[in-house]
Amino acid sequence: MDLEWMHEFLKGMIKPLLATAVVLMAVLLSYFQKLGLECEMIYSILRAFLQLSVIGFVLQFIFSQHRSVWIILAYLFMVSVAGYTAGQRAKHVPRGKYVAGVSILAGTSVTMLLLVVLNVFPFTPRFIIPVAGMMVGNAMTVTGVTMKRLRDDIKMQLNLVETALALGATPRQATFQQVKRALVIALSPVLDNAKTVGLIALPGAMTGLIMGGASPLEAIQLQIVVMNMLIGASTLSSIVSTYLCWPAFFTPAYQLETKVFSSN
Known part of the structure; x- marks a missing residue:
């Protein structure tokens, strides 16, 4: 051997x-x-x-290996761990791990599908698994923050939300400002990182390529793709998580589920 x-x-x-x-x-x-x-x-x-x-x-x-099933299994494993971790951050959100997992799966799979269809990356383990890992990791952080922040903001403004519901607003309308605030706070680090990439520190993908012998011009091409996909996957995952949170925050009669907001 x-x-x-x-x-x-x-x-x-x-x-x-x-x-x-x-x-x-x-x-x-x-x-x-x-x-x-x-x-x-x-x-x-x-x-x-x-x-x-x-x-x-x-x-x-x-x-x-040369089988696509290994790529899918590795990807689903990463999503499962990420969903569990993000759900732990938003532990007061009912079914938080499920919501986080589905949100991360939706955001990263759609983004990955677009990249493969546009032939940005070939569907091979050497490309897909590292790229998926970066997307899932960022989507995990953003989704966890979004869910936790949304629940906390609604809790702090229960009277305002209940008043809007009493006046005939839908859950989306009644919590629009809370949803917007949660998404802005969660996505700000990703956007700030995109604004300063290369100016403060060289990102990991770019650094790895340069240290591996690639030219800086090749490295920045990949890094631009990476930044684009991180923003896309993180944004989609965080937005999906807000929609999936609502069934737990409201009753079928469009009333706040107060027991969700009773714990600290």
Whole structure:
């Protein structure tokens, strides 16, 4: 059995192991400053080390296959984990994990479909899985913030929303300002990042290409595509999440479901 790949892997892990010296520095600073974060730092870096190592082997296997089913399974796994994580952020939203998962699935799948149809990316594991990962990660953050912010804003303005409903407004009309505020707050970091990309720091995709030997011009071409898809997927996912939240926030008679807003 050829174990050359294992030798190369172990050889390549020398630099990552040496880089843990900066984590040791952070642990020492935490200790001397009495922050109490030493154990969490060590746990976090060990977990990241283990997770990335496992994912590396999984991706190595998937990339060696030529079946689309592996792409779909990997994508659905990422969406499931992202939906669970975003749902945890918005834990007071009923069925929050389901809402987040469906929203992320809708936003990222539509965006990915457009990119494939327009021949921006070929439908191969080496392209689709990393691209999907970036989209799902951003959609997860934006969706979680949108759901949490929308619920919190409605809770703070219950009287205003109830008055609008009493005057005949639909749930969409009664919560228009809250929805708008939640979406603006959630999407602002993505848009701000697009405005400053390359000026403050080189993004990960662009940095990886340059360090891998690609020319800066090739790197910026890919980064522009990445920024476009992140904005599209994040916007669609966050908007879908607001529509899916409403059945939990209102009764069939268009009244506020007060028990949803009773907890802190």
